[in-house]
Amino acid sequence: MAADELPDLDELSIELVRLERRAPELASQLERVEERVSQFPSSFGMREVRRLKLEQEELSARIDELDALLLPLRRVREA
Numbered sequence: 725m726a727a728d729e730l731p732d733l734d735e736l737s738i739e740l741v742r743l744e745r746r747a748p749e750l751a752s753q754l755e756r757v758e759e760r761v762s763q764f765p766s767s768f769g770m771r772e773v774r775r776l777k778l779e780q781e782e783l784s785a786r787i788d789e790l791d792a793l794l795l796p797l798r799r800v801r802e803a
Contacts, residue, residue: 733797740790743783750780 754776761769 731793733794736790736793737797740787740794743787743790747780747783747787750776750783754780 754773757769757772757776761773
């Protein structure tokens with residue numbers, strides 16, 4: 725494998741930190757929208773809930789993917 729084909733681990737680590745910081749914000753935003761929709765149902769609100777849930781699922785999947793990619797690096801640092 726050529727060096728230019730290897731992933732940039734620093735870039736992946738920065739992305740992971742950014743996504744991990746975004747996760748609680750997104751969860752809080754989703755909670756607020758769900759609460760608002762439960763009190764004042766609307767088609768717009770339901771679309772927003774679906775959009776936020778999809779974003780949350782994608783964010784979680786990407787965090788899992790990055791964790792898997794960076795696991796060997798973490799093992800080296802722990803040793």
